Amino acid sequence: MRIAFLTAPEGVEQVELTDPWQAAADAGHEPVLVSTKPGEIQAFHHLDKADTFPVDVVVDEVSADAFGALVLPGGVANPDALRLNRKAVAFAKGFFDNGRPVAAICHAPWTLVEADVVRGRTLTSWPSLRTDIRNAGGTWVDEQVRICDDGPNTLITSRKPGDLKAFREAFLEVFSQRTD
Template sequence: MVQSNLGGLKVAILVTDGFEQVEMTEPRKALDEAGAKTSIVSPKDGRVKAWKFTKWGDEFPVDVPLSQARPGDFDAILLPGGVLNPDKLRMDTNAVMFAQAFLDSGKPVATICHGPWTLIETGKVRGRRLAAWPSLQTDLENAGAEGVDQEAVV
């Protein structure tokens, strides 16, 4: 059993269809086991469909539709990658504004793989160091951020 060092922490997991399944399920499992309360937030109602390496993966229930989600109800946000997911989210003004609220308030923001694409659209990544998939390096540099190909950056 994992110790509950995140007890009471509420984490929004912002996704839409096409998120890389393992990039949502494994961090969610770790957060939940550490005592956090995770919620899938999505512009889609009902269920979201994951991408699993080279094909469609499992479906997951949306806990909070983005239209009803308030950043103030959460302590942190997780932005999983996959190529389809952040490409759709960064074109959704409400999703971008939701993510931006966490940056503006200084709350923890975790991104995986292509997840930083959504943050680039906020205009708030200048001067930040972000772990990202190598193909995002130019996008991050153009936005004034430093992209690094590392497992984690704090």
Template sequence: MASLNDRKVAILTEEGFEQVELTSPKQALEAAGAKVDVISPKMGKIKAWNETEWGIEINVDKQLSEANPNDYDALILPGGVMNPDKLRQNKEAVAFAFSFLKDGKPVAAICHGPQLLIETGLISGRTMTSYPSLQTDLRNAGVRWIDQEVVVDNGLVTSRTPADLEAFNQKMIEEIREGAHHHA
């Protein structure tokens, strides 16, 4: 596994994130040596959704209002239905994600996570995947949507469901190791 010892990664999330879609990438990143901060509009702890019921609570490392995208090398967006829907309505969260895309930094979004990226206005022309129910929203935002376990488009990594986490984590780490991608 590639060393990410010099990399700092932000996981942007809200209450109701899909538990394994945060815990699995976070563990993979930390195992590769990255410093990972869980960032949320909320302070303290936030609660996961675990398939069909509430799951664990995790600590928020930094409140969104105090987080600076320039302090991070990459952005991870876990899914879950509630989490991305809350984030996409939060102007600070949209601006945070916008900054990563604008600067060509790696962004990895799984399941419903790409919903937030629609709001940035920066994904038209990209190739992505997501949870199948988002394909119309993504296509309407100008995305070429394909049904694949993991899709990489110039530093933007997307996957469909928790079943894709192994491939998602591997590609996410590769893209973060490569660093910023500047597309034409």
């Protein structure tokens, strides 16, 4: 299955991109780096610049229909930039509209708050998003990983890099149940 990894050009937490990416590839999926600008993205280790990664496709040139699932890596700056880009927000919302699974870690649910898709759902995130999630009609819980399967699609969320093992196990299990 093709899995979109949506990031801004700068600010993604590197391990929250590379760990799930490798897990998806190892499981036989095709990870695709989608960003708001062509070229390369700049990853970070917290506030320090880390590696760069080539963009496979720009969000303006693709729709959620082209993918079986979406992974939203975190980092503070990454989802903050994504939620200001209407095409990135529409791309993420498209997975919910199409009933496709979405996995988001750390600060990544900010993009989902902006897409107005957390209402009525229970999810986890970095603790500073608790109020934003509640204000958007969601229920925030402090759990290592949360699978919310209450509609046509499934939302998998985790809090932080320390939860990556549980996060990747959960999203790989959910993604393996898909046939596209």
